[in-house]
Amino acid sequence: MSFEEFQNDARLYVIGALEQEETEEFENARKEFGQKGEEYIGECYALHEAFALSLRPAKASADIKSRLMAMVQERKKS
Amino acid sequence: MTLKSDPAVEIEDSSSPAVVAPSVPVPGAPSDLELMLAIQAEDPEALSQLYDRYNGILKALILRVIHNETEADDLLQEIFMEIWNQAKNFSAQKGKPLGWMVTLARRRAIDGLRKKQAYARAEERLQSETEQQPEAWVNNATQEEIAFGDTRVLVREVISRLPPAQQEAVDLAFFRGLSQREIAAHTNTPLGTVKPRLELGLKKIYDGLKELKDEL
Numbered sequence: 001m002s003f004e005e006f007q008n009d010a011r012l013y014v015i016g017a018l019e020q021e022e023t024e025e026f027e028n029a030r031k032e033f034g035q036k037g038e039e040y041i042g043e044c045y046a047l048h049e050a051f052a053l054s055l056r057p058a059k060a061s062a063d064i065k066s067r068l069m070a071m072v073q074e075r076k077k078s
Numbered sequence: 079m080t081l082k083s084d085p086a087v088e089i090e091d092s093s094s095p096a097v098v099a100p101s102v103p104v105p106g107a108p109s110d111l112e113l114m115l116a117i118q119a120e121d122p123e124a125l126s127q128l129y130d131r132y133n134g135i136l137k138a139l140i141l142r143v144i145h146n147e148t149e150a151d152d153l154l155q156e157i158f159m160e161i162w163n164q165a166k167n168f169s170a171q172k173g174k175p176l177g178w179m180v181t182l183a184r185r186r187a188i189d190g191l192r193k194k195q196a197y198a199r200a201e202e203r204l205q206s207e208t209e210q211q212p213e214a215w216v217n218n219a220t221q222e223e224i225a226f227g228d229t230r231v232l233v234r235e236v237i238s239r240l241p242p243a244q245q246e247a248v249d250l251a252f253f254r255g256l257s258q259r260e261i262a263a264h265t266n267t268p269l270g271t272v273k274p275r276l277e278l279g280l281k282k283i284y285d286g287l288k289e290l291k292d293e294l
Contacts, residue, residue: 011280012273017251019258045177047280050287051252052180053230054237057134058141061151065129068155072122072162 001029007040014044110175117165125162132176133158136183142253143187153190157183188255236286243267244279251276 001009009026012018018026030037108116108127116124136157140150161179168178237245243265250256250264258276262269 008277008281011284012251012276015248015252015280016255017258017276042172044284045173045181046287047252047284048180048184049174049177050233050236050283052135052139052176052183053233055135055138055142058137058150060133060137060154064151064155065126065133068129068158069122069126071155071159072125075162076120076122 001025001032003033003036006030006033006037010037010041010044011047014041014047111170114165114168114170114175117162118168125158128161128175129158132179135176136179139180139183139253140187143184143255144191149190153187157186160186184252184255191255232290233287236283236290239286240279240282244275244282247272247275248279248283 006026006029009018009022009029013023013026030041033040108124110128110131113124113128113131117128133154137150137154140153140157141147144150144153157179160182164182168175172178237248240248246265247261250261251258256264258272259269261267261276262272265272267275
């Protein structure tokens with residue numbers, strides 16, 4: 001697999017869109033490309049952030065935060 | 079660590095009451111990374127600020143996957159609890175806090191969707207929502223957002239420039255967690271056509287993001 005093919009697959013990999021046999025091939029290539037490959041995969045995760053930012057923020061129910069913070073305080077105590 | 083407050087600002091928007099303002103940290107407020115480090119040190123105030131900053135984005139992401147307001151709220155709470163519990167696994171070397179949170183939220187939302195075997199119901203809801211309103215991620219930016227100068231407007235621009243078939247393939251893969259085979263079946267498209275669509279769509283988005291990054 002060339003690095004260009006690896007880059008194409010990396011973008012699919014981070015969103016879980018590779019089929020099983022493609023994932024195996026990709027994992028093998030990942031080992032071959034080492035650090036360079038890992039850095040590229042890391043960059044591809046920026047896609048996740050971009051997809052989330054592309055959405056219009058939605059408003060959460062008002063009591064979610066108070067429930068969350070109560071759970072956190074409870075967890076801290078235990 | 080003492081953290082300055084960074085409340086999320088809510089906009090009154092008569093056309094869309096469920097919309098909150100883009101979450102931009104106020105000047106002098108702690109960075110996302112500082113908040114994550116404080117959460118790692120078990121500071122609840124840091125989680126509170128991170129929640130104020132990103133609950134709108136994460137709720138939108140969850141809603142895009144599961145299409146149910148109440149379930150999305152419940153999941154949002156669980157996800158922020160997981161952020162609190164898993165914060166020690168976050169490493170700044172591997173990416174930014176928001177990317178890490180989005181990855182976690184997306185995984186939980188798709189897992190939730192699968193567990194409930196709600197594909198069919200979600201599909202019906204998606205269908206009717208699509209008929210009633212345009213896709214959230216290809217909406218034009220509102221004046222408020224443009225005035226905000228947020229990068230999200232530019233991100234939407236990049237995505238909205240994709241041909242519809244590529245946009246649909248990427249949408250189904252990312253927001254619905256569908257495999258290439260499932261996308262092929264869902265869109266009645268040959269399997270061999272799906273991968274190039276995904277590859278091209280993702281490459282354009284990736285390249286667009288790189289350009290944005292260089293410009294900023």
